[in-house]
Amino acid sequence: DAGVTQSPTHLIKTRGQQVTLRCSPKSGHDTVSWYQQALGQGPQFIFQYYEEEERQRGNFPDRFSGHQFPNYSSELNVNALLLGDSALYLCASSAGTFSNSPLHFGNGTRLTVT
């Protein structure tokens, strides 16, 4: 049973460019959330997708956008990259949006902006 898979694992981009990160949820899960983890810090919530709609959003600018597909997979897009966007981007999936639905995380995409 595959867990949450993310691609690519590493990415290097230049300031001002755009990037797309991809996530496939754990089998049986229909909700996908994205988190940003800066080095040495806890993950910070970006947004959550359920039924192909953004349901909740954290304190991130609209340069961060996403999408969920009918097969529950998801993409995170970041436009006009800044140096401060360098971080580990984590995708997490769950079965529904209830607060006690355990979140299962992927191993992340390490984004470096130069």
Next chain:
Amino acid sequence: QQQVKQSPQSLIVQKGGISIINCAYENTAFDYFPWYQQFPGKGPALLIAIRPDVSEKKEGRFTISFNKSAKQFSLHIMDSQPGDSATYFCAASTAGNMLTFGGGTRLMVKP
């Protein structure tokens, strides 16, 4: 207030000892409190979680203690092993399953 404050930032414990990590929160709307373990290069993995109507939950060597009136909760790792060396995060969520994480505790268990 959405913050979850975690302490200590780092912890060194001898093999066989007890590791204790503490967290405090302000938002009384939080209704689910999970702990995650993260190894270098990996994503966080759920260890154990508790609801606020329970004061303690134990799973193997891991125990969560929860004090609702003080708005504090803690993770105890009994008989700590070198393989437990990792970064531990407490978290809290409200309805909708949006997690707010603490800043993390880097645990090192010395053989």
